[in-house]
Amino acid sequence: MTALEIGKKFSIILSAIFISACVSQVDRDLQISADGKQVIYPAIAGESALSTLKRLTNIRTKTEEFGQFVTAINGIEGNGETHFWAFFVNGKKSREGAGSYIAKPGDLFEWRLVRRKTENAPPIIPYGSPRD
Secondary structure: OOHHHHHHHHHHHHHHHHHHHHHHHHHHHOEEOOOOOEEEEEOOOOOEHHHHHHHHOOEEEEEEOOEEEEEEEOOEEOOOOOEEEEEEEOOEEOOOOOOOOEOOOOOEEEEEEEEOOOOOOOOOOEOOOOOO
């Protein structure tokens, strides 16, 4: 085996270790509530929140005029009429879609299955709050 071949194999092994270490750290930090209605994970800087969510969980999306709308996470569905998956960044509801939000270092992403406010319904309350 030549030095060049050894160098290529070493480079491939290091790349594989580096990539698996990055994903493993995010996997270890993934938090899912016992009822599955809240998902929290650290951002991967430079990657969209939706891309990271797809990597960590099993999701379904629906294409809307504004982008991808998350309809289910790990089999827990929001029907869109009374409940939906809301996207939060660092504890605040995001004004930007998860597909277009590019993570910054230190961002923490959260998804909550929340009740949609209707004319005769109380305001949106995240699951797990005292009113549930």
